[in-house]
Amino acid sequence: MSLESSEPNRPYGPEPGHPLEPSPGMFPSEAGNGPVPSWFLGVFMVAVFWTGAYLFTYSGGFDSSVFDFKPKYGAAASGPAVPPDPKEVGRKLFSANCITCHQANGQGVAGQFPPLAGSEWVNSDATNRLIGIVLKGLQGPVQVKGQAYNNAMQAWEAQYTDQQFAAILTYIRSDWGNNAPPIPAEAVKQMREQLKDRKEQWTMAELLKMPAQDVAKNAAAPPAAGQAPAPAGNAPAPQTK
Amino acid sequence: MINDTAAPLRAGRTLRLSQAAIAFYLLTGTAWLIIASLFWWLNTAQAFAPNARYAFAGVPWLTYGRVWPAFTNTFVFGWASLTGLGVALYFVSRLSRLSWRAGVMILTAGIIWNLSLVLGLWHVLGGGSTGRELLEINPSISFGLFLAAVLIITWLLVEFWAYRNELRSVPLWYLMAALLCFIWVFTTGQVIVNSWHTGGPTQPAIQSWYVNGLYQLWLVPLALGAAYILIPEGVQRPVYSLALARIGFWGYGAIAVWAGLFSFLGGPFPAWMQTVTIVANVLLILPVLALFANFHRTLNGRYGLAGPNLPLRFAVTGFFLFVAATFWSAFVSFRTVDFIFHFTLGMEARWTLLLAGFVSFTLIGSVYYVLPRLLDRGWLAPGMMRLQFWLASVGVGLLALDQVVGGLVQGYGLADAKIEFSAVVDIIRPFLLVRFVAVGMLFFSYLLFGLSVLLSMCFRYSERTRTTAEPVAPVETPAEVSVA
Amino acid sequence: MKRFTPYLLGVLGLFLLGWLGMVYYPYMAFAELRPDRDSTTNEVTPPGLPGTAVQGFRVYAANGCVECHSQYVRDKNEGADIDRKWGNRRTVARDYMNDGDVFLGSSRLGPDLTNVGARQKDAAWYYKLLYRPTSLNAESGMPAYPWLFIKRKIAGQPSADALQLAGEDAPPPGWEVVPNNDARELVGYLRALNRTYPLPEAPEPKE
Numbered sequence: 001m002s003l004e005s006s007e008p009n010r011p012y013g014p015e016p017g018h019p020l021e022p023s024p025g026m027f028p029s030e031a032g033n034g035p036v037p038s039w040f041l042g043v044f045m046v047a048v049f050w051t052g053a054y055l056f057t058y059s060g061g062f063d064s065s066v067f068d069f070k071p072k073y074g075a076a077a078s079g080p081a082v083p084p085d086p087k088e089v090g091r092k093l094f095s096a097n098c099i100t101c102h103q104a105n106g107q108g109v110a111g112q113f114p115p116l117a118g119s120e121w122v123n124s125d126a127t128n129r130l131i132g133i134v135l136k137g138l139q140g141p142v143q144v145k146g147q148a149y150n151n152a153m154q155a156w157e158a159q160y161t162d163q164q165f166a167a168i169l170t171y172i173r174s175d176w177g178n179n180a181p182p183i184p185a186e187a188v189k190q191m192r193e194q195l196k197d198r199k200e201q202w203t204m205a206e207l208l209k210m211p212a213q214d215v216a217k218n219a220a221a222p223p224a225a226g227q228a229p230a231p232a233g234n235a236p237a238p239q240t241k
Numbered sequence: 242m243i244n245d246t247a248a249p250l251r252a253g254r255t256l257r258l259s260q261a262a263i264a265f266y267l268l269t270g271t272a273w274l275i276i277a278s279l280f281w282w283l284n285t286a287q288a289f290a291p292n293a294r295y296a297f298a299g300v301p302w303l304t305y306g307r308v309w310p311a312f313t314n315t316f317v318f319g320w321a322s323l324t325g326l327g328v329a330l331y332f333v334s335r336l337s338r339l340s341w342r343a344g345v346m347i348l349t350a351g352i353i354w355n356l357s358l359v360l361g362l363w364h365v366l367g368g369g370s371t372g373r374e375l376l377e378i379n380p381s382i383s384f385g386l387f388l389a390a391v392l393i394i395t396w397l398l399v400e401f402w403a404y405r406n407e408l409r410s411v412p413l414w415y416l417m418a419a420l421l422c423f424i425w426v427f428t429t430g431q432v433i434v435n436s437w438h439t440g441g442p443t444q445p446a447i448q449s450w451y452v453n454g455l456y457q458l459w460l461v462p463l464a465l466g467a468a469y470i471l472i473p474e475g476v477q478r479p480v481y482s483l484a485l486a487r488i489g490f491w492g493y494g495a496i497a498v499w500a501g502l503f504s505f506l507g508g509p510f511p512a513w514m515q516t517v518t519i520v521a522n523v524l525l526i527l528p529v530l531a532l533f534a535n536f537h538r539t540l541n542g543r544y545g546l547a548g549p550n551l552p553l554r555f556a557v558t559g560f561f562l563f564v565a566a567t568f569w570s571a572f573v574s575f576r577t578v579d580f581i582f583h584f585t586l587g588m589e590a591r592w593t594l595l596l597a598g599f600v601s602f603t604l605i606g607s608v609y610y611v612l613p614r615l616l617d618r619g620w621l622a623p624g625m626m627r628l629q630f631w632l633a634s635v636g637v638g639l640l641a642l643d644q645v646v647g648g649l650v651q652g653y654g655l656a657d658a659k660i661e662f663s664a665v666v667d668i669i670r671p672f673l674l675v676r677f678v679a680v681g682m683l684f685f686s687y688l689l690f691g692l693s694v695l696l697s698m699c700f701r702y703s704e705r706t707r708t709t710a711e712p713v714a715p716v717e718t719p720a721e722v723s724v725a
Numbered sequence: 726m727k728r729f730t731p732y733l734l735g736v737l738g739l740f741l742l743g744w745l746g747m748v749y750y751p752y753m754a755f756a757e758l759r760p761d762r763d764s765t766t767n768e769v770t771p772p773g774l775p776g777t778a779v780q781g782f783r784v785y786a787a788n789g790c791v792e793c794h795s796q797y798v799r800d801k802n803e804g805a806d807i808d809r810k811w812g813n814r815r816t817v818a819r820d821y822m823n824d825g826d827v828f829l830g831s832s833r834l835g836p837d838l839t840n841v842g843a844r845q846k847d848a849a850w851y852y853k854l855l856y857r858p859t860s861l862n863a864e865s866g867m868p869a870y871p872w873l874f875i876k877r878k879i880a881g882q883p884s885a886d887a888l889q890l891a892g893e894d895a896p897p898p899g900w901e902v903v904p905n906n907d908a909r910e911l912v913g914y915l916r917a918l919n920r921t922y923p924l925p926e927a928p929e930p931k932e
Contacts, residue, residue, distance in 0.1 A: 031410070031411055031479055031480040031481075031482065031483035031486055032479050032480060032481050032482055032483065033482070033483070034481040034482030034483075034484070034485065034535075034538055035482065035484070036482065036484050036485055036488065036531075037534055040485075040488075040530065040531065040534065043527065043530065044527060047523075047524060047526075047527055050523075051520055051524060054516065054519075054520055055516060055517070055520060058512065058516045058519075059512060059513040059516045059517070060511065060512035060513055060516075061513075062513045063511070063513070064511040064513070065511070066511060066512050066513075067509070067510075067511060067512055068512060069512040069515065069516060069576065
């Protein structure tokens with residue numbers, strides 16, 4: 001389609017005959033009837049197809065909270081929420097609160113705060129005592145790994161939920177070379193119920209009076225008749241992921 | 242009927258105000274080009290020798306990080322935008338037979354623009370830069386730029402709408418679209434980023450769109466409009482195909498506006514925004530192919546005329562650089578290629594080809610075309626002008642090549658974490674040196690260009706000076722017509 | 726295309742589409758960003774910036790640090806940034822939500838600074854670098870910023886943050902080189918650049 005001009009051939013130029021305009025007017029006012037080359041249509045089709053495929057594959061579903069272009073990331077981000085790893089949650093909680101006394105390496109402070117790494121209290125099957133300590137606190141002298149420590153630990157029961165206690169305890173039972181089974185939230189709940197009337201912190205003597213009981217295992221595997229008790233300490237940890 | 246703005250001056254006729262205003266834009270734009278390239282040259286020297294006394298090490302207002310924004314701002318807002326506005330005003334007037342009535346406003350806006358830029362430059366060098374690309378000038382000063390741009394372009398659109406409400410030719414589509422887009426892009430950047438001071442991730446997202454918009458929606462359409470005049474004029478033939486011109490125009494407009502995140506690929510933006518940017522950069526090849534087919538068929542058999550005819554020569558060379566720039570940005574936008582080239586010298590190659598190449602070449606060609614017609618002046622010293630062309634061409638070619646190869650070396654170095662970072666910086670030193678040499682060639686080329694303009698101002702038109710730059714094209718032979 | 730009105734509507738319409746997608750949409754989407762509150766630890770990420778850091782923006786911008794230093798870490802699929810230990814995960818939009826100015830940068834003539842505050846905590850190191858980069862790395866391509874420092878006669882006790890300079894840089898006896906206010910603010914900002922906290926939308930890559 002040409003631009004049909006009702007004007008003569010050089011309608012827009014300056015005065016004809018002026019020495020600056022020896023050429024017959026300006027050409028751009030006209031455009032020819034040249035056809036679109038046939039290869040252009042082919043290129044166009046390929047481009048349309050490619051655009052669709054590329055956008056579909058790499059746009060993360062046009063979701064503004066998806067940042068990685070690889071399709072697998074997009075699927076994971078929009079899938080069902082993965083429950084957090086209790087050890088990871090426990091590590092965060094530990095570094096937020098417990099680290100001040102027990103230290104990041106779990107070694108505690110000589111004479112004052114007992115270590116958690118390799119501690120018989122932490123790795124023990126007497127999980128009722130362990131849970132009792134974090135719930136109600138502990139004061140006075142205490143023996144850990146043959147060393148004496150003397151300071152006070154506050155009662156934490158009001159600070160955390162059962163799940164959070166379970167996460168912290170599961171974490172300290174698995175890091176720094178510790179390898180004890182995880183503590184489920186039900187066990188913490190059970191101990192909380194059992195100790196609900198206790199107001200004061202424990203002493204070591206009182207703790208040892210409490211009969212040792214693996215509330216963790218009982219809660220994790222609800223009493224099933226005829227089930228042989230697993231060997232203590234090294235039972236494969238039931239994964240709560 | 243002759244319109245006053247675009248009619249050539251003749252002996253005994255006084256200069257119209259709108260003509261004087263356009264000349265003011267072209268001349269100050271040329272001056273800014275020389276200033277900008279001086280900053281650029283200094284900047285490349287500083288990159289090569291950061292602590293050398295000749296690179297003004299230790300001088301706070303000429304430190305690397307202040308010279309760079311001084312260069313980009315003077316280049317884009319001083320040279321390209323001012324000259325571009327002047328060229329657009331002239332061509333729109335001439336093509337639509339519209340005489341600008343707003344001579345006073347054009348001149349006032351030009352003066353405000355120049356003053357704001359001088360103030361802004363002083364402020365940036367003095368340590369007042371905002372650190373946002375192409376918005377470095379303090380908001381209260383760049384409001385002057387904003388005001389000038391909005392005033393003049395809005396008024397011109399109103400005049401066009403009121404008096405000459407038709408688009409009779411292809412270049413007019415581009416020129417009017419460029420003016421329209423410039424207001425919108427400039428408003429977006431100045432208002433959302435600068436005035437509202439939007440922080441957080443919104444800021445770089447909008448700002449990179451704004452920078453890309455200035456390049457691809459303002460300067461490129463402007464230069465394409467000029468190319469659609471200079472090329473058919475130079476070969477004395479109409480444009481080959483209206484259909485191809487339509488595909489090129491609408492295709493470019495529909496796609497370029499999506500290409501905004503180019504410089505932040507891999508950045509903290511949602512995957513879809515980056516993917517859309519990549520797709521847009523690749524798809525731009527389509528309209529550019531249409532443009533290429535159109536120009537090539539128009540020029541076919543008469544490429545030889547680009548030898549003696551300087552405006553044509555600049556326009557044709559510039560357009561080929563545009564094709565190269567388009568293919569290069571499509572290539573590097575792919576994530577696997579971006580992995581290597583991102584953050585390297587290779588990213589600058591696009592800028593070199595697009596801004597120092599296509600836009601500058603076409604604008605220089607336009608100045609060579611417009612000034613004698615506007616002011617009844619002629620060009621002298623053809624040898625100098627040819628030298629200017631060759632310095633610019635070799636400079637841009639060498640610079641782009643250096644940036645691509647240097648970017649490749651730097652990119653492979655950065656992609657290998659076993660190579661220490663300082664070793665990567667060390668290995669590209671030779672490329673920084675070549676860049677310094679290439680930009681030096683560009684500086685001297687622009688200096689010669691300024692000298693040509695200055696000389697032409699001193700001599701009236703004569704038959705000799707007229708044909709220096711633009712010899713009359715021979716009448717087409719029948720054989721040539723059949724080729725086209 | 727002889728009439729102006731349909732042409733105008735076409736150009737403006739195409740432009741509006743792109744503008745809505747690439748400007749308006751992120752503007753609205755990013756405005757809805759909220760900090761992430763960890764359900765177990767109650768830790769809020771990203772943390773806000775300290776006051777000195779906010780002041781330091783200005784100095785960072787004024788001297789054009791952004792021309793050579795980037796501030797974003799790319800995914801493993803898109804760059805070697807994580808391998809270079811510039812971050813332990815990619816950065817995402819939420820990392821920048823508290824920043825008044827965001828200097829992403831597009832060139833790496835200098836190293837990435839996304840997490841420079843986590844790598845280098847010592848203020849004296851930054852002062853030394855700014856005063857004379859080659860004193861820390863002879864091959865450094867960074868220019869020196871001597872105007873961020875004051876050389877003055879020691880009155881009474883030497884200042885606590887006076888630079889420990891040796892060799893040709895050392896001031897004459899009885900004199901000291903101390904950072905000025907701009908340098909303090911800038912270093913405060915750089916030391917606050919620490920985006921090593923976790924964010925759910927940007928998990929750390931598993932090797």
